[in-house]
Amino acid sequence: MVLNPVISKLSGKLVVLASASPRRLEILRNAGLRFEVVPSWFKETLDKRLFKSPQEYAVETAKQKALEVARRMPFKHLKTPDIVIGADTIVTVDGLILEKPVDKDDAYRMLSRLSGKEHSVFTGVAIVLCHEKENEEIDYQLIDFYEETKVKFADLSEDMLWEYINSGEPMDKAGGYGIQALGGMLVEFVHGDFLNVVGFPLNHFCKQLDLIYNRCPFSSDEESASVELHHNSSHTTLIESQHSSKLPPQSTHSPIIFTKDNLSSSPRSNSPPGSQTHQKSPSVKRKGSESEVGESSRTLVNSLSKHTDKREIQGSNHTLPTMTSRGQLIEFNVTEHEDSEPKKEDLQQIIQLMDGFKASKALFTASKMGVFDLLQRKPGLDAAQVAQEIKAAVKGTEGLLGACVSLGLLQSKEKSSQRPVYKNTDLATRYLWSDSPFSLHGYIQHCNETLWPLFSHLESAVREGTNQHERAFGKKANDLFQDTYYNNQSVKLRFMNAMHSIAKVTGKAVATAFDLSSYKTACDLGGCTGAIAYELTKAHPEMSVTVFDLPEVVEMSEHFHPSHTDNRVSFVAGDFFKDELPKADLYILARILHDWPDEKVHILLKKIGDACTPGCAVLLAETMLDGQTAYSALQGLNMLAQTEGMERTESQYADLLSKHGFGDTRVVRTMNFLDAFLAVKM
Numbered sequence: 073m074v075l076n077p078v079i080s081k082l083s084g085k086l087v088v089l090a091s092a093s094p095r096r097l098e099i100l101r102n103a104g105l106r107f108e109v110v111p112s113w114f115k116e117t118l119d120k121r122l123f124k125s126p127q128e129y130a131v132e133t134a135k136q137k138a139l140e141v142a143r144r145m146p147f148k149h150l151k152t153p154d155i156v157i158g159a160d161t162i163v164t165v166d167g168l169i170l171e172k173p174v175d176k177d178d179a180y181r182m183l184s185r186l187s188g189k190e191h192s193v194f195t196g197v198a199i200v201l202c203h204e205k206e207n208e209e210i211d212y213q214l215i216d217f218y219e220e221t222k223v224k225f226a227d228l229s230e231d232m233l234w235e236y237i238n239s240g241e242p243m244d245k246a247g248g249y250g251i252q253a254l255g256g257m258l259v260e261f262v263h264g265d266f267l268n269v270v271g272f273p274l275n276h277f278c279k280q281l282d283l284i285y286n287r288c289p290f291s292s293d294e295e296s297a298s299v300e301l302h303h304n305s306s307h308t309t310l311i312e313s314q315h316s317s318k319l320p321p322q323s324t325h326s327p328i329i330f331t332k333d334n335l336s337s338s339p340r341s342n343s344p345p346g347s348q349t350h351q352k353s354p355s356v357k358r359k360g361s362e363s364e365v366g367e368s369s370r371t372l373v374n375s376l377s378k379h380t381d382k383r384e385i386q387g388s389n390h391t392l393p394t395m396t397s398r399g400q401l402i403e404f405n406v407t408e409h410e411d412s413e414p415k416k417e418d419l420q421q422i423i424q425l426m427d428g429f430k431a432s433k434a435l436f437t438a439s440k441m442g443v444f445d446l447l448q449r450k451p452g453l454d455a456a457q458v459a460q461e462i463k464a465a466v467k468g469t470e471g472l473l474g475a476c477v478s479l480g481l482l483q484s485k486e487k488s489s490q491r492p493v494y495k496n497t498d499l500a501t502r503y504l505w506s507d508s509p510f511s512l513h514g515y516i517q518h519c520n521e522t523l524w525p526l527f528s529h530l531e532s533a534v535r536e537g538t539n540q541h542e543r544a545f546g547k548k549a550n551d552l553f554q555d556t557y558y559n560n561q562s563v564k565l566r567f568m569n570a571m572h573s574i575a576k577v578t579g580k581a582v583a584t585a586f587d588l589s590s591y592k593t594a595c596d597l598g599g600c601t602g603a604i605a606y607e608l609t610k611a612h613p614e615m616s617v618t619v620f621d622l623p624e625v626v627e628m629s630e631h632f633h634p635s636h637t638d639n640r641v642s643f644v645a646g647d648f649f650k651d652e653l654p655k656a657d658l659y660i661l662a663r664i665l666h667d668w669p670d671e672k673v674h675i676l677l678k679k680i681g682d683a684c685t686p687g688c689a690v691l692l693a694e695t696m697l698d699g700q701t702a703y704s705a706l707q708g709l710n711m712l713a714q715t716e717g718m719e720r721t722e723s724q725y726a727d728l729l730s731k732h733g734f735g736d737t738r739v740v741r742t743m744n745f746l747d748a749f750l751a752v753k754m
């Protein structure tokens with residue numbers, strides 16, 4: 073529900089947050105804002121000495137972050153946002169700017185400097201309004217401001233300092249503390265906006281929106297010269313125009329000309345007065361808002377929701393009443409377009425979707441054939457050399473390498489009069505070769521060998537509403553794990569590798585999503601290789617974790633132990649539907665409930681509920697379906713084709729848990745593969 077009338081001004085717009093900070097995300101989500109997250113690639117390396125004040129530095133960093141995303145999206149994402157929000161939070165004390173600590177010693181230096189003193193927290197915020205013009209140029213209009221909050225720390229003893237540092241909390245936070253969690257205990261008083269210290273000055277932001285959308289008379293017409301307005305500590309500037317040709321050069325041979333007549337206001341066109349002429353054609357489909365519509369060049373279908381606004385769209389309009397299965401009457405506005413030509417944005421989007429499977433398969437194949445591993449060991453090989461090493465045809469290898477370059481997985485360099493040579497991009501170095509700490513190689517193999525065959529029977533899965541193991545692999549899966557994954561050693565290892573790779577990438581985000589310091593014993597049910605358990609003990613020095621999984625899994629777990637084994641992690645073999653559960657005050661269920669239908673979920677939750685005393689908790693790590701992103705929706709299809717279970721929404725999980733005495737639920741969107749959900753036994 074949108075609570076804030078100012079925030080609601082943004083409904084129907086493509087709003088982008090140029091920050092991956094889970095705290096900013098939560099503040100804005102809680103305020104009812106619908107947005108996409110596109111973390112900025114801007115490196116925070118501005119020379120602080122060049123700024124007259126710390127706040128100028130924070131504002132400039134916020135500006136650069138937002139502008140980088142605003143400029144990148146039309147090219148890389150093939151869509152132009154309406155608004156990009158950038159923010160940067162810094163802490164200043166004794167004339168020094170403190171950002172995020174680089175290691176524990178750095179955190180110690182920062183926190184001991186703050187001990188017993190008052191300091192300032194500044195968040196610089198930049199709002200970039202993007203106006204697409206008819207000639208495909210984009211105007212960027214910038215509003216920036218900052219907010220200052222004063223915070224006084226108590227005197228911190230050495231013990232307190234180190235205990236806090238060892239909790240792991242300081243590491244990704246400006247000034248080395250998080251006021252919203254454990255760090256709150258260090259604070260004596262706060263003067264000013266508390267959320268500003270958390271990472272985003274919501275109140276000031278809403279005031280700015282109010283100025284922009286309700287009061288500010290600035291226009292973004294093409295003819296506007298540079299506009300400079302000052303509101304409090306804010307600042308508005310028409311920055312630049314950028315030409316955005318979204319099709320690659322070879323595709324532009326039949327130009328499609330947009331005229332004022334074939335442009336009309338879209339549901340996302342709730343723009344500042346005067347900017348209507350910059351709106352896109354309604355044929356551009358966008359995601360991420362409640363009033364999201366799927367629009368094609370022929371019809372535009374808009375379910376009437378609270379955000380439905382009357383639209384003037386070229387062509388004949390009529391309303392089509394339809395009954396839902398629950399007997400509610402919904403009206404669809406159907407608009408006939410008289411387009412004579414296909415729109416290039418439509419085509420680009422459709423081509424991307426149609427080609428998605430080719431891109432996936434190119435990635436899977438290169439990964440399976442060891443291309444990324446090879447180029448990690450031997451960068452700079454040409455196609456013939458790669459072909460020889462991976463035992464493949466030169467012609468085929470050239471095609472595969474070229475595809476990987478186009479997908480941003482490899483870089484190629486032409487040596488004069490020689491064949492191009494190849495190396496991994498940073499992305500491939502981080503995630504695609506098998507020995508990198510965050511390698512997704514295991515999961516990619518699972519996608520190729522298991523999910524790909526299952527998805528080739530998606531139509532049957534949709535018609536029947538069941539998983540497709542029998543069609544894809546000739547074997548019915550009564551119990552997904554025992555019947556499919558664990559009756560063959562190499563399939564079992566591949567599955568465990570797949571789970572391990574995602575758990576390693578997402579484990580820290582899950583382990584640190586909530587303050588778990590009061591839980592000393594945890595049990596990770598279906599904890600597989602222990603990857604999440606190790607992250608939990610790393611983040612919580614006083615916690616010990618029992619990984620409980622089927623005997624077939626536990627017998628293989630030692631293959632996945634980290635080099636420095638941690639005796640606070642132990643493994644117990646058993647069946648969580650039948651056997652007694654190990655005693656613990658925190659139960660972890662990471663990607664467990666989504667494997668099962670409600671009946672089985674209740675069996676498991678009842679056992680957990682019975683084992684828990686009041687104050688104990690359940691920590692879920694799942695992909696929540698709320699606010700459906702393409703990732704969560706496709707993950708829903710994945711569960712349909714693969715399991716008896718399903719992905720669920722936050723409230724579905726809360727309902728399931730409430731039947732077993734769990735409440736006080738909290739959710740953190742980690743922006744990683746899995747979201748975190750905590751519920752406490754009442």
Ligand SMILES: C[S@@+](CC[C@H](N)C(=O)[O-])C[C@H]1O[C@@H](n2cnc3c(N)ncnc32)[C@H](O)[C@@H]1O
Pocket residue numbers: 553571572574575597598599600601620621622625646647648649661662663664667
């Ligand atoms: C989808 S995997 C998730 C693994 C791990 N929690 C993670 O997120 O990486 C499901 C896990 O549940 C385990 N499992 C399935 N049925 C089980 C049962 N009846 N008892 C105990 N563990 C089970 C599987 O062996 C597997 O490790």
